[in-house]
Amino acid sequence: MSAKDEILGRIRTALADAPQAPEVPRGYRTSSELDEEALIELLVDRLVDYKAGVDVIEESQIPQLVADKLAGASSVVTPQGLNPQWLSALPGTIARHVDAPGDRRSVAELDAISAVVTSSAVSIAESGTIILDGEPDQGRRAISLVPDHHVCIVPVSTVVQLLPEAMPRLTITRPLTWISGPSATSDIELERVEGVHGPRTLDVLLVRGM
Amino acid sequence: MTQVFLGMPAGGLGNLVETEPFPAAAHRELGNTQMRKNLRHATHTIRDKRLRVVGELPDWEQLRDAGSAIKNSAMFNLEERLLEFEKNFTARGGVVHWARDADEANTIVRDLIRETGSTEVVKVKSMATQEIGLNEYLETQGIEAFETDLAELIVQLGHDKPSHILVPAIHKNRTEVRDIFLKEMPDVDPALTDEPAKLAEAARKHLRAKFLSAKVAISGANFALADTGTLGVVESEGNGRMCLTLPETLITVMGIEKVLPHTDDIEVMMQLLPRSSTGERMNPYTSMWTGVTEDDGPQNVHIVLLDNGRSRVLSDSFGRSALNCIRCSACMNVCPVYERTGGHAYGSTYPGPIGAILSPLMTGIEVEKNNSLPYASSLCGACFDACPVKINIPEILVHLRGEDVDSQRDKHKIPTQMDLLMKGGSWVLGKGKNMKLVEKALPLGRLAAGKNKKIKKLPGIAAGWTQSRDIPAPPAQSFRDWWSAEKESK
Numbered sequence A: 001m002s003a004k005d006e007i008l009g010r011i012r013t014a015l016a017d018a019p020q021a022p023e024v025p026r027g028y029r030t031s032s033e034l035d036e037e038a039l040i041e042l043l044v045d046r047l048v049d050y051k052a053g054v055d056v057i058e059e060s061q062i063p064q065l066v067a068d069k070l071a072g073a074s075s076v077v078t079p080q081g082l083n084p085q086w087l088s089a090l091p092g093t094i095a096r097h098v099d100a101p102g103d104r105r106s107v108a109e110l111d112a113i114s115a116v117v118t119s120s121a122v123s124i125a126e127s128g129t130i131i132l133d134g135e136p137d138q139g140r141r142a143i144s145l146v147p148d149h150h151v152c153i154v155p156v157s158t159v160v161q162l163l164p165e166a167m168p169r170l171t172i173t174r175p176l177t178w179i180s181g182p183s184a185t186s187d188i189e190l191e192r193v194e195g196v197h198g199p200r201t202l203d204v205l206l207v208r209g210m
Numbered sequence B: 001m002t003q004v005f006l007g008m009p010a011g012g013l014g015n016l017v018e019t020e021p022f023p024a025a026a027h028r029e030l031g032n033t034q035m036r037k038n039l040r041h042a043t044h045t046i047r048d049k050r051l052r053v054v055g056e057l058p059d060w061e062q063l064r065d066a067g068s069a070i071k072n073s074a075m076f077n078l079e080e081r082l083l084e085f086e087k088n089f090t091a092r093g094g095v096v097h098w099a100r101d102a103d104e105a106n107t108i109v110r111d112l113i114r115e116t117g118s119t120e121v122v123k124v125k126s127m128a129t130q131e132i133g134l135n136e137y138l139e140t141q142g143i144e145a146f147e148t149d150l151a152e153l154i155v156q157l158g159h160d161k162p163s164h165i166l167v168p169a170i171h172k173n174r175t176e177v178r179d180i181f182l183k184e185m186p187d188v189d190p191a192l193t194d195e196p197a198k199l200a201e202a203a204r205k206h207l208r209a210k211f212l213s214a215k216v217a218i219s220g221a222n223f224a225l226a227d228t229g230t231l232g233v234v235e236s237e238g239n240g241r242m243c244l245t246l247p248e249t250l251i252t253v254m255g256i257e258k259v260l261p262h263t264d265d266i267e268v269m270m271q272l273l274p275r276s277s278t279g280e281r282m283n284p285y286t287s288m289w290t291g292v293t294e295d296d297g298p299q300n301v302h303i304v305l306l307d308n309g310r311s312r313v314l315s316d317s318f319g320r321s322a323l324n325c326i327r328c329s330a331c332m333n334v335c336p337v338y339e340r341t342g343g344h345a346y347g348s349t350y351p352g353p354i355g356a357i358l359s360p361l362m363t364g365i366e367v368e369k370n371n372s373l374p375y376a377s378s379l380c381g382a383c384f385d386a387c388p389v390k391i392n393i394p395e396i397l398v399h400l401r402g403e404d405v406d407s408q409r410d411k412h413k414i415p416t417q418m419d420l421l422m423k424g425g426s427w428v429l430g431k432g433k434n435m436k437l438v439e440k441a442l443p444l445g446r447l448a449a450g451k452n453k454k455i456k457k458l459p460g461i462a463a464g465w466t467q468s469r470d471i472p473a474p475p476a477q478s479f480r481d482w483w484s485a486e487k488e489s490k
């Protein structure tokens, strides 16, 4: 008998008493009562708590803020679908790389690049979570992982308060990365230390009117 | 490891069994005062954090109710859910393997690695692979496995065993960690201090090259969604993202109980899990993948669905809810027994209150070394209150104690000491006359206690009681005698 058949047979025998599966009571909160300002305030509070950098800005300020955040960088990678306008204020001294289908940056190349700029899909204010889903303005998972500094654009229209509100906006079968602050560990005496293997610096630009 | 198992279905193999009975292991571990200090500090810190973030959610109890029902409904239809998962994961380019036990899972993983031609793998924390002893097995097969989680790295470099499921190196303090790094990391800066940030940086440097060159990664999974074939890993450091994104081949080893019926279930689990485990509103990183995504991440994706005693747990209608466990570790952080003995005393991969039920349920209570685990509890109930999926651990502990007594009786075919004790107890307590007779023996007890008025050792199975405590000598006069004398003098 194959392992599969045997395991499924064991499960059938184990459940011979035919327990009835319960209805799942979904009495938890599924919709927000916060207005936009309160929502922004909540998300900022959570991100600051995680030691991420946060600026709340207008769309027109994106190029300047991106340039400010990357002031210390020597090179930057962006996914092919990122609005090129957003990098328009970058000084020429910062080398630019694009990761595009058919023209991928290798892991070694990414390791030599100091920063990455991406957009994001959905964010959850209550837990301070930003979700990337691999759309062309966010790119492959590797590009937002290997460089040590991640500048992430979060349009206010993509922010919800609660996790259940984020679910209908997600395509679950896309490769998803949920980010809540820069990489961290609490493995030594449970003291949270920011910055292990993922990007050690996370700067979030929260953009109104977008 | 070979075990003789009685009854059906087959019990789990691997690191599920105590190497010695809990009382003996606990006795030794209690002598390690540094470890106890570290543990106390850690469990108390995490407890407070957890209470704070749980208190923030007005609907915490509703989330627990939903979480418990989701897991029950997954377990009660497990066959269907697994088949559905297999269909969806396969449709998106993943390959599903089934493993009856630890040995079979280890062999499958070895063969998959061999096919790639690689002799090295990176690993992201997985309890299932620890349960089946995968690293040790691969080593015998000429394959080196590198743990990448900071705590696992500390444990691996220190030639140690994990003592907590979430923070496996919780028993080591910063200075001990630094000493391990200095001794075991070839490329480490000899001036390394014991500041946690510096230690984390040393780990980053140590593992960076491994991540960037690894061809094969092995992971666990926190959940699998039946309706889409999606897998998820919850982590903090980014080592998970590295393992799940950069290598060409990804092999996930997952217990069959990790399957969730619907996509929407993660909106419940991802609120319950981080708050219960690290006491954070959300863990820094969660990755989800569904089979193979063209041009993004590993292109050769496998999952090994592991039974290893889980179907056996399912067959126990009282104990099966132990499979609902999402490995958050809240129960061990609140447990007074765990706080003092630490995780090592439980022997198995699964320590603390959940381990005390899960290990014997997986192997079968007749596995001699595990039959003391259900007694490793004062039944205070703190674990039940903390559990995000409402597993009634105390109730299952009591149930397993009953099973243990029955199994002893079956084995010995003669009344056990426990039976005699209980029979004796009912005789003594049943009639005032009998009680009086026994009380006559009180002076004997005083004799046994000696001058310092303490009984150090009781005979027979009652000896367990005196292993960790002394009993005060019985009084010179029984309550009943005193009461009659009182009445007469009035």
Ligand code: SF4
Residues within 6 Å of the ligand: B276, B324, B325, B326, B327, B328, B329, B330, B331, B332, B354, B383, B386, B387, B388, B389, B390, B391
């Ligand atoms: S039994 Fe409950 S509290 Fe303990 S680890 Fe499992 S889910 Fe967490």
